[in-house]
Amino acid sequence: MDYQKISADDHIDLGYLPPDLWTDRVPKALRDRAPRVEDQGDKGEIWVCDGESWGDYRGERWFARKQRSYLALDRGGVAEAGRPVDPAKRLVDMDRDGVEASVMFPPILPMQVADPVLRNAVNVAYNDWALDFASPSPKRLLPVARVAPEDPVAATNELLRVAKTGRLQEVSFLVNDVTTSMYLEDWDPFWSAAEETGVIVSYHVGGSDRNRSITTLVKEMKGTSRPPAFDLGLSNGATTFLEPFAGLFIFGTLERHPKLKVVLAESGTGWIPAVVQEMDLRYKRLFETKSASDIGLKELPSDLFKRQVWATYQADFVGLQLIPFFGDGHMMWASDYPHPDSTWPNSQAVVEQETAHLSPDMQRKIVRDNAVALYGLE
Numbered sequence: 001m002d003y004q005k006i007s008a009d010d011h012i013d014l015g016y017l018p019p020d021l022w023t024d025r026v027p028k029a030l031r032d033r034a035p036r037v038e039d040q041g042d043k044g045e046i047w048v049c050d051g052e053s054w055g056d057y058r059g060e061r062w063f064a065r066k067q068r069s070y071l072a073l074d075r076g077g078v079a080e081a082g083r084p085v086d087p088a089k090r091l092v093d094m095d096r097d098g099v100e101a102s103v104m105f106p107p108i109l110p111m112q113v114a115d116p117v118l119r120n121a122v123n124v125a126y127n128d129w130a131l132d133f134a135s136p137s138p139k140r141l142l143p144v145a146r147v148a149p150e151d152p153v154a155a156t157n158e159l160l161r162v163a164k165t166g167r168l169q170e171v172s173f174l175v176n177d178v179t180t181s182m183y184l185e186d187w188d189p190f191w192s193a194a195e196e197t198g199v200i201v202s203y204h205v206g207g208s209d210r211n212r213s214i215t216t217l218v219k220e221m222k223g224t225s226r227p228p229a230f231d232l233g234l235s236n237g238a239t240t241f242l243e244p245f246a247g248l249f250i251f252g253t254l255e256r257h258p259k260l261k262v263v264l265a266e267s268g269t270g271w272i273p274a275v276v277q278e279m280d281l282r283y284k285r286l287f288e289t290k291s292a293s294d295i296g297l298k299e300l301p302s303d304l305f306k307r308q309v310w311a312t313y314q315a316d317f318v319g320l321q322l323i324p325f326f327g328d329g330h331m332m333w334a335s336d337y338p339h340p341d342s343t344w345p346n347s348q349a350v351v352e353q354e355t356a357h358l359s360p361d362m363q364r365k366i367v368r369d370n371a372v373a374l375y376g377l378e
Contacts, residue, residue: 143167202265203262
């Protein structure tokens with residue numbers, strides 16, 4: 001491939017964030033409750049917020065552990081604290097992998113905050129920091145904003161606020177935290193705001209265990225007489241994305257907002273055609289017993305999908321055999337940097353192997369041009 005790739009799903013992880021991110025940025029009245037790094041002795045340095053533990057801070061102490069998680073940075077021989085949030089080093093890593101631009105999603109851990117005022121301040125502070133982080137190379141570093149799935153008013157206000165920056169053009173919900181309430185009337189202003197401003201709405205893998213998934217079941221079965229042999233990890237799209245994804249169609253959100261753009265991030269793609277096919281079949285069966293005027297949806301789900309939904313993958317041999325379903329423009333490659341299951345720094349070899357059966361034109365669309373068109377990169 002004689003062109004650079006666009007990675008449509010990379011990450012800014014909680015563990016690498018500057019420890020003073022929130023204590024320096026939230027309003028003074030909230031700073032004693034703001035997210036901070038706390039030394040918890042043998043447990044290490046932990047991100048905490050308002051009495052809740054969020055996860056490890058991956059500073060020097062974490063990287064010095066004899067037993068710690070294996071990272072893509074280890075695979076690339078550059079494991080060090082703070083590397084993914086150093087703009088210069090991140091750009092070096094992108095160049096090494098042949099990536100021109102990176103869509104950078106916020107942390108995928110739950111990071112739940114009960115108090116709505118503090119929650120909103122946490123999201124605003126992160127989004128402002130992400131803009132500052134990307135400012136050395138705004139055409140290559142493309143941050144995605146955090147918004148709250150618990151509060152439609154706050155989510156709408158933050159979407160409108162980040163839209164005015166002209167640089168934050170996508171907002172994300174963690175898919176495990178998406179509920180059916182988001183398709184009811186209280187959320188209509190949010191979907192309308194996204195449509196009117198052109199801000200993309202994404203569902204990204206991750207979040208709380210509120211909605212049951214394979215990962216939840218694996219945790220429950222550990223220590224039993226039938227312990228799990230392995231976990232599907234977070235990237236088990238069919239189990240976590242199914243209901244939130246179907247809800248966009250079933251409750252009419254996509255049809256009511258025909259210019260709304262939705263990305264399923266790190267969802268994988270192989271499961272999607274079967275689900276959309278089933279929705280088409282069930283929709284068509286409605287006409288056996290009802291007239292068109294009595295059916296709430298007027299457009300075929302597959303037509304809505306091809307008009308308004310995009311999906312990302314990092315390694316998905318099955319999905320890449322189903323290109324005719326997705327059409328030319330709605331599948332996007334991603335490296336998932338810097339996660340352990342990322343293709344970095346070997347993305348070029350992985351992409352070439354998985355797309356060898358496709359035409360050069362289709363290869364380019366999937367690993368570059370589709371994302372360029374969606375994000376307006378040229």
